[in-house]
Amino acid sequence: MELGGESLNIKNENINKLKEIFHEVFSEGKIDFSKTIMANESYEDFARGLQEEIEKEEGIKFGVIALHEFSNIILKNEAGEVEILEQKEVKQYMTI
Numbered sequence: 001m002e003l004g005g006e007s008l009n010i011k012n013e014n015i016n017k018l019k020e021i022f023h024e025v026f027s028e029g030k031i032d033f034s035k036t037i038m039a040n041e042s043y044e045d046f047a048r049g050l051q052e053e054i055e056k057e058e059g060i061k062f063g064v065i066a067l068h069e070f071s072n073i074i075l076k077n078e079a080g081e082v083e084i085l086e087q088k089e090v091k092q093y094m095t096i
Contacts, residue, residue, distance in 0.1 A: 067091070 019026050025035040041049075051062045070090040075083050 018031075025031055025033075027035070055061055067090065071086065073085045073090065075085060077083050
């Protein structure tokens with residue numbers, strides 16, 4: 001089919017549109033499927049799984065701050081002097 005002296009090539013037009021949108025997955029004019037990612041889970045499921053994996057490997061718990069994280073906190077007292085709170089002193093400021 002011709003329109004105004006030019007042939008209508010829908011396939012090439014669509015490929016060119018894809019190249020414009022997804023230029024990073026094209027290599028030598030073809031789609032490089034190794035550069036594409038197909039999601040098989042929601043982002044929420046992915047994040048939850050990643051957190052569980054990190055917790056297991058690193059021995060930490062997301063959303064929980066351990067008491068030792070509050071060790072050696074530097075504060076200024078009412079007189080403007082610098083104080084370093086030790087872990088045992090931090091407990092008085094915490095509500096559990």
